[in-house]
Amino acid sequence: MFRTALRNVLAHKARLLMTVLAVMLGVAFVSGTLVFTNTISDAYQNSSAKGFDQVDVAVTPKSQEDEGNTINKTPELTQAQLDTAAKVPGAASAIGVVSGFTAMADKDGKLIGGGFQSQGGNYWGAKDPRYPLTSGTAPHGADQVAVDSETAKRAGYKVGDTIRISVDGPVLTPEITGIFTTDDGNVAAGGSLALYDTATAQKLFGKTGTYDEIDVKAASGTSQAALKSALDKALPTKLVETETGGKLADDQAEMIASSMSGLKQGLLVFAGIALFVGTFIIANTFTMLVAQRTKELALLRAVGASRRQVTRSVLIEAFVVGVVAGVTGLVAGIGIGAGLRSLMNTLGATVPDGPLVISPGTIVAALAVGVVITMLAAWLPGRRAAKIPPVAAMSSVHAKATTKSLVLRNTLGALFSAAGVATVLAATAMDGSDGQAPMGLGAVLLIIGVFILTPLLSRPLIAATAPVLRIFGISGKLARQNSVRNPRRTAATASALMIGLTLITGMTVVAGSLQKSIDKMASAAISADYIVSMANGNELSTDVDKRLDSTAGVTSTSPLRNAPSRIDGTTEYLTGVNGSAIGELTDLKVDSGSFKVGGDQVVVDDDTAKSYGWKAGSDFTVHYEDGKAQQLTVAGVYQGNELIRGIMLDNKVLTPHLTDPGDMQVLVKTADGASGATKDKLEKALGTNPAIKVQSKQDLSDDIAQIFTLMLNMLYGLLAMAVIVAVLGVINTLAMSVFERSQEIGMLRAIGLDRKAIKRMVRLESLVISLFGGVLGIGLGVFFGWAAGELLGAKMPTYELVLPWARMAIFLLLAATVGILAALWPARRAAKMNMLAAIKSE
Known part of the structure; x- marks a missing residue:
């Protein structure tokens, strides 16, 4: 029977080739997905691990929870703490780290990198071990900067060139004094990194005299754990927390693997769809092959072959096809994985260099998927073949379905379809995420039901x-x-x-x-003609609103200035606006009261009002981030949406309570309306800034x-x-x-x-x-x-x-x-x- 099965595989090469192709495509997608995600994940993890080579213990500020009506800010690391960290037993050196957003423009004035990946930092001393210079010297003063080698290569910059950069608003034009290499994952992913001397970085990022992190290098013979213990004793643990470089590298690797799992699962879903569709082809192919061998199978039964042996012979054929499809699919998948990585580089989404990762799990998964899917799909035709009696040698294997089987099939299909439709309709009446799982279940039930009913x-x-x-x-x-x-x-x-x-x-x-x-x-x-914002979603400098307001042709502006507050012991973000202009710049439907913002009069979106039980005329007390309290009155309740929502109050009231005000957006109304010329005028007023988006x-x-x-x-x-x-x-x-x-x-x-x-x-x-x-x-x-x-x-x-x-x-x-x-x-x-x-x- 085994020899017979192998002979049958070779006797129907053309039709089996289509089955192999169908299975191979699904297997190739599965193995290609695993190779691609494993390769990218491994490359980022290796790059990330290199980034912690100079960090044995990292000291970071400990976030403080808000209590009562007090907003507790996260403390900043001081120069004194840096000096203390550098002197603890077992410490060889300590580096104060400062970082923030920095947009760099290419020679055409366009933003380099993806906005969110445009970073800036500080170059420590005369020779920073984190950033080896490939050419030039370290930056000194506000008019000098060093850029990473990948960015310099992409934009065509070299030492001595002038570059346009922006941190939160105004455009700066420093000279490039040095080009360095880095293992920073953002740069590896296509972003950019600009470095200033420490004093300049602190000033640009609003951290004068303070640091975001302190990286401590252990002396020879001192373990990371011992150094961490010494730092915990020397530094105030209520204000700072420490972590070893090894733990940080492991956490980073876990985070990378977690972020890649979503992509992996998404791609595997589509591979599963292709495999599911392929099962129909496999079943049809083996049904056809069995139909061609009706007489042969009947004769095998007549000379003594059992039903089990006949079924087994069909499954052996399926096994051989599955193995061939699995192996070819794996080879094709490796090519797909390599191709996807090259495609990412071509599209500008640069990934770190690294070998193609073909894990044993990928090989096992490819072969298992190919063999299991093929054998499962071939089981039913094999079972039907085994039931052919010898006297049916001249009859078709496709006997007409009995009335009973048709009634059963149609009844099952109707039940599945009805259950699917009912579940989907019930899910539509649910609230948001609560209805996602029921809707998914209903969709599956309905598809199964329609599939069963398709013959009818x-x-x-x-x-x-x-x-x-x-x-x-x-x-x-x-x-x-x-x-x-x-x-x-x-x-x-x-x-x-x-x-x-x-x-x-x-x-x-x-x-x-x-x-x-x-x-x-x-x-x-929104009634405004333009919305101005940062390319990475960070806050704009308050100078942006001032420049726009003073631009010829601009009739009104309003910044949207976010600030935390405490209301009834709960953290609530306020939105500061230009009270006299916000009504002209927005067109929000008011449910009750009037849209009036000014003094102690505020407007509140309907969801927030409902959560606090407010209505037009309600009074409430707000505690600002500087600790001061004020009683405000709800002038009106408006219908919020994904673009505009929250508690709006006048910036004249809010801004005095803010230590570092910044605007998420600025709404702009112009005399001539939205046009190409008006947009150019606004962009020029902002210095043709690569970090700022002016959008109609x-x-x-x-x-x-x-x-x-x-x-x-x-x-x-x-x-x-x-x-x-x-x-x-x-x-x-x-x-x-x-x-x-x-x-x-x-x-x-x-x-x-x-x-x-x-x-x-x-x-x-x-x-x-x-x-x-x-x-x-x-x-x-x-x-x-x-x-x-x-x-x-x-x-x-x-x-x-x-x-x-x-x-x-x-x-x-x-x-x-x-x-x-x-x-x-x-x-x-x-x-x-x-x-x-x-x-x-x-």
Whole structure:
């Protein structure tokens, strides 16, 4: 039986090749994902570990919890603490670390790096061991800076050049005196790092005389633990905390692994989808192979083979196919992993250098997935083969399903579908995240239910195509009849395409609806022409508002100035605004009272008012960060949204209580409205600053649209693999259909149907099956998109369902294209059949 199984594998190379391809694609995605994420994670961990080479113990400020109505600030590390740390027994040296945001512009004035990864720091002394200089000298004074070698290479800078930089507002133009190398992970990921002398860094980052961290290097023979113990005794433990470099490196490695796990899980989900779709192909292939060997299997039973041996022979074939697919998929996956890393570098998302990591777990996973998936999918055809009695040698293995089995199948499908719809509808009425798990469960139940019911649905839906197929004469009529001849197989083929299009359509509906709702939110909530903010989301200097307000053509401005406070023992962030202008710059719907900000009059969003039980006219006491208290009155309650919410009060009231005020955004209204010329004028007023974004409402919308488009394109690319697998499935089904109808095709040729008509019949059959799957997928996708929107709409009042008719038409066209392409080989094969040989075939 073992030799027989191996012979059968080699006897059907062409059809088994499609099965190997289907499994290989899924395995390649799984192994490629594991290789890629392991390689990136390992490279970052090694880079991170190198970054702690100069740190045996790190001293950091200990955050202080707010108590009662007092806001406790995190203490800063002082020069005295640095001196104490440097003198403890076992310490060889101590470095005071200062860091903050620094945007660097390239020679065209554009921001280098990704905004959030644009960092600045201090160069310690004449020779900082953390940052070896490759050329030039250490920076000294406010007009000198050193830049990392990767940034210098990307932007074409060299020692002696002048560079435009910005910390929180004004543009600086220091000279580059040195270029250094670094193991900083941000730089490795495509960011940038600028270094100043310590005094300059402290001044720029608002930390005069203080440090963010103290890095202590142990003397020879002193362990990190011993040094940590000595520092704990010498420094005030209520204000600072210490940690060894080894522990910091381990924590960093764990954080990197955790951040990569999300990417890994996401990619594996798509690999799982492709494998799930592939199971239909595997099952169809083995059903076809068993059908071709009906007589052979019956004869094996007649000469003494048991049912178990017949099933085992089919599973042995599946095992061999799975091993081949697993090995080839692993090799392809290694290539995919290497390709993804190169792609990241090409796209500018630079990653640290390091070897390609192919772990034993990746090899085991690839082989296990290939073998297990293939054998599970082949088990049912093998079981059916074992049940063929010897007297059925001349009969088809595909006996018609009994009425009882059809009733059972349809009943189960109806129950699953009803349970899925009910669960999804119930989830839409839940609150936010509470409804996510039920909706996911409902989606799975509904997809399973529709899959079970697909044979039942195929007849009426395919019958609806009859008027169109009549145009093609007898070829169209035969195509319609053939497509419903074996409803289960047609359903399995259509379901493979249905799953991919369900996900693609659902995500497109949700993304388009979210985009529309955010556009409406921006236009409904903001009347300003421009929103000015930092590229990395940090606070703007208060000078920005002053410069904008004094710019010709600007009619009004208002900074949005965030500050912590304590209200009834709870930390609450206040938003300081220009009370006289905020009403003109926003268009927020007021539920009660009036939108009046000034003096002790404030406005509060509806969620905050509800949480405290406030209404228009309510009084409350606020404790500012300087410890002073003031009684404020709620003048009005407005409807907050994702862009604007919270307690708004006049900056004239708030700012005197702030030690270091900064603005998250500045809203700007101009006399000429939003235009290219006005935007240029505002940017020039701010010194053409690489760190500052000046955006109109349309710019804001375009940025959000770009994010959604990028996300969708990535998802389309990932789901394309499932569509490719579905194409293989349609090819398999048509090949099976042509094989089963060899005699029929021969008779059709004999009575006058020419080769072109035969090809047309097979192509139309493929087209009908593919469109059937496409209609089901798009229908389910729209339903899931609507349901997800209902869940999101509870938190977004401006949310509305947007059906992307143009894209859905493209998806349906894609399904039709899949059908046409998949039919090329089977149609050609059917047309080339020798009619006499076909008529005599069994």
